[in-house]
Amino acid sequence: xxxxxxxxxxxxxxxxxxxxxxxxxxxxxxxxxxxxxxxxxxxxxxxxxxxxxxxxxxxxxxxxxxxxxxxxxxxxxxxxxxxxxxxxxxxxxxxxxxxxxxxxxxxxxxxxxxxxxxxxxxxxxxxxxxxxxxxxxxxxxxxxxxxxxxxxxxxxxxxxxxxxxxxxxxxxxxxxxxxxxxxxxxxxxxx
Amino acid sequence: xxxxxxxxxxxxxxxxxxxxxxxxxxxxxxxxxxxxxxxxxxxxxxxxxxxxxxxxxxxxxxxxxxxxxxxxxxxxxxxxxxx
Numbered sequence: 615x616x617x618x619x620x621x622x623x624x625x626x627x628x629x630x631x632x633x634x635x636x637x638x639x640x641x642x643x644x645x646x647x648x649x650x651x652x653x654x655x656x657x658x659x660x661x662x663x664x665x666x667x668x669x670x671x672x673x674x675x676x677x678x679x680x681x682x683x684x685x686x687x688x689x690x691x692x693x694x695x696x697x698x699x700x701x702x703x704x705x706x707x708x709x710x711x712x713x714x715x716x717x718x719x720x721x722x723x724x725x726x727x728x729x730x731x732x733x734x735x736x737x738x739x740x741x742x743x744x745x746x747x748x749x750x751x752x753x754x755x756x757x758x759x760x761x762x763x764x765x766x767x768x769x770x771x772x773x774x775x776x777x778x779x780x781x782x783x784x785x786x787x788x789x790x791x792x793x794x795x796x797x798x799x800x801x802x803x804x805x
Numbered sequence: 806x807x808x809x810x811x812x813x814x815x816x817x818x819x820x821x822x823x824x825x826x827x828x829x830x831x832x833x834x835x836x837x838x839x840x841x842x843x844x845x846x847x848x849x850x851x852x853x854x855x856x857x858x859x860x861x862x863x864x865x866x867x868x869x870x871x872x873x874x875x876x877x878x879x880x881x882x883x884x885x886x887x888x
Contacts, residue, residue: 703846
């Protein structure tokens with residue numbers, strides 16, 4: 615489980631750049647990403663720290679299922695600003711929410727099932743159902759999942775790794791535990 | 806060419822690089838700076854924004870964007886004359 619919820623008052627871009635440098639990540643393409651991708655990328659970078667998920671599992675069985683409320687609106691608005699002058703190709707490529715899944719997949723060599731869902735609010739029941747179904751149909755053996763949201767100066771990431779192998783500190787994959795992870799990130803429970 | 810290198814760094818968000826890190830004849834794509842197709846589009850935007858130059862056709866890009874030197878030469882040859 616990873617929690618990333620800055621309350622220091624720094625702006626989103628500044629916070630993400632600080633986090634990138636603080637965690638000593640070496641990935642020059644990070645600079646080109648939009649903020650949603652940066653947030654998802656960093657969250658999963660920390661979630662998988664010390665793990666080689668695509669070596670522990672066959673890459674084709676490592677899935678990614680994410681969700682948020684505002685899709686890629688943050689990048690859409692930035693791109694819209696450039697349309698008034700010369701449209702920016704580099705900003706246009708981030709005007710879909712599932713691009714963050716692509717960036718994570720490239721970084722961690724994940725080639726399994728993936729989906730990005732847009733809901734008004736985090737729906738733990740749906741996320742549990744969807745990911746469990748992928749496991750049930752033996753489409754995946756591991757799955758990066760959670761909530762990655764960014765719009766302007768509001769951002770939040772709550773991501774977790776679901777695996778079909780027992781782990782020492784692993785929690786059972788059920789709605790209550792997904793709720794708990796999200797609510798800790800939301801500040802509703804003191805974690 | 807130092808100005809052009811600075812513009813390329815800014816346009817492409819290559820924040821780890823300094824102008825002196827880019828050789829005048831270093832290939833910009835694949836084995837050189839490792840730029841990709843989206844970067845190529847951004848370089849076209851850079852020519853339009855900074856130098857008011859539109860590439861006549863996309864195939865020109867391969868030669869124009871071979872290196873900073875070829876870009877600079879193209880700019881010199883195609884920049885609109887000011888009175």
